[in-house]
Amino acid sequence: MTPEQTSTPDLTPGRAHAHPSDAHPTDPQTDAPTDDPGPDRRFVIDFAAYDDVADGQRWSTWLQVEPLCRGPEPRPSWVVTSQGAIDTDLGVLKTGKEADVHLLERADPHDPEQSVVMAAKRYRSAEHRTFHRAAAYTEGRSTRRSRDERALNRKSTFGRQVAAGEWAVAEWNALVRCWELGVPVPYPVQIDGTEILQEWIHVEEAGERHTAPRLAQTRPDPELLGSYYEQTRQALHTLVGAGLVHGDLSPYNVLAAGDRLVVIDLPQVLDLVGNAAGFDFLHRDCSNMCAWFRRRGLDVDPEELFAELMASAF
Structure with a gap:
C-alpha cells in the first residue's frame, strides 16, 4: 500500500x-x-x-504556539500541557489602558489533576487603547522586520495590528527575562498573538480564591510594611542590575499576595541606558513607591533609594 x-x-x-x-x-x-x-x-x-466545545471555550493552544512562545523551563508543576485540555473564559478580571485581563481555566476533562486558572491578558488594537504615551517607552526598541517598522508609522490596519502585537511581545519578553532574573513577577505561560497567558496571582479566604489585591488597597501592619518595602527595594535592585527599569512602577502595579509582593504590568519595561529617559523613569518609580510607604508611616527617602540604585548600576 x-x-x-x-x-x-x-x-x-x-x-x-x-x-x-x-x-x-x-x-x-x-x-x-x-x-x-x-x-x-x-x-x-x-x-x-x-462534541464541539461550548461558547466561551476553545481547545488548548499550548501545542499550537512555537516552543519559544512557551514559558521558560523549569516550568511550575501547575502548567497544563495536555493536548486534550479545554480553555474556558471565566470573564473579565480587569480593564486597563492598553489591554483587558480575563480569567481563563485550562483543564483536561479526562484528568482532574490537569486543571489551572490563569490570567489572560489581551491587548487591544491601537484605536481602542487609551494609552497615548507609547513613544517615550519604546525609544530604543526596534521591530524584527523593516515592513513592520514602516507599518508602525502608518495609520493602516496592518500598522495597528503590528502595534498591538509589539506591546504584547514586549511584555512577554519582559516577563520571561524578569522571571529568569528572579524578579517577583507572574510566571509567563505562553504568548499567542496579542494574548499572554500568565500565572493568576491570588489569595485564599474562607476556602475561596480571590485575585490578590493591589498594594494600594492594603493596610499592612508595621512589620509587614517593612517587609514589603524591602521586597520592593530588592526587586528594583535586580532590575537595575540587569540594566532594566519598570517605567510605570506604582502601588497599583504591584499585587500583595499575603506576605509577598508580585510586580505586574510590564509592557513598558525599558533599557536604563538605551532609553534617553531611562534615569527619569527610574527616579519616578522610586518616588511613586516611596510616597506610598511614607503615607503608611514608613520613613523612607526616594532620593536615597534612587542614589543607592544608581550606585549599584555602575
Whole structure:
C-alpha cells in the first residue's frame, strides 16, 4: 500500500481516531466494497469526533504556539500541557489602558489533576487603547522586520495590528527575562498573538480564591510594611542590575499576595541606558513607591533609594 493510496488520519486535538484495522477495503476505481486484499486497495476511515466545545471555550493552544512562545523551563508543576485540555473564559478580571485581563481555566476533562486558572491578558488594537504615551517607552526598541517598522508609522490596519502585537511581545519578553532574573513577577505561560497567558496571582479566604489585591488597597501592619518595602527595594535592585527599569512602577502595579509582593504590568519595561529617559523613569518609580510607604508611616527617602540604585548600576 503506497502513501498515495492511504487516507491521512485527522490528528486534531479532541478527536477520536479509527485504527487502520477497523477500515473496509474498497475498489480504487468505484469505491465499492471489495474483498480483494491486493496491493492497490485503499481504506476509507470514518472518524467519530467529540462534541464541539461550548461558547466561551476553545481547545488548548499550548501545542499550537512555537516552543519559544512557551514559558521558560523549569516550568511550575501547575502548567497544563495536555493536548486534550479545554480553555474556558471565566470573564473579565480587569480593564486597563492598553489591554483587558480575563480569567481563563485550562483543564483536561479526562484528568482532574490537569486543571489551572490563569490570567489572560489581551491587548487591544491601537484605536481602542487609551494609552497615548507609547513613544517615550519604546525609544530604543526596534521591530524584527523593516515592513513592520514602516507599518508602525502608518495609520493602516496592518500598522495597528503590528502595534498591538509589539506591546504584547514586549511584555512577554519582559516577563520571561524578569522571571529568569528572579524578579517577583507572574510566571509567563505562553504568548499567542496579542494574548499572554500568565500565572493568576491570588489569595485564599474562607476556602475561596480571590485575585490578590493591589498594594494600594492594603493596610499592612508595621512589620509587614517593612517587609514589603524591602521586597520592593530588592526587586528594583535586580532590575537595575540587569540594566532594566519598570517605567510605570506604582502601588497599583504591584499585587500583595499575603506576605509577598508580585510586580505586574510590564509592557513598558525599558533599557536604563538605551532609553534617553531611562534615569527619569527610574527616579519616578522610586518616588511613586516611596510616597506610598511614607503615607503608611514608613520613613523612607526616594532620593536615597534612587542614589543607592544608581550606585549599584555602575
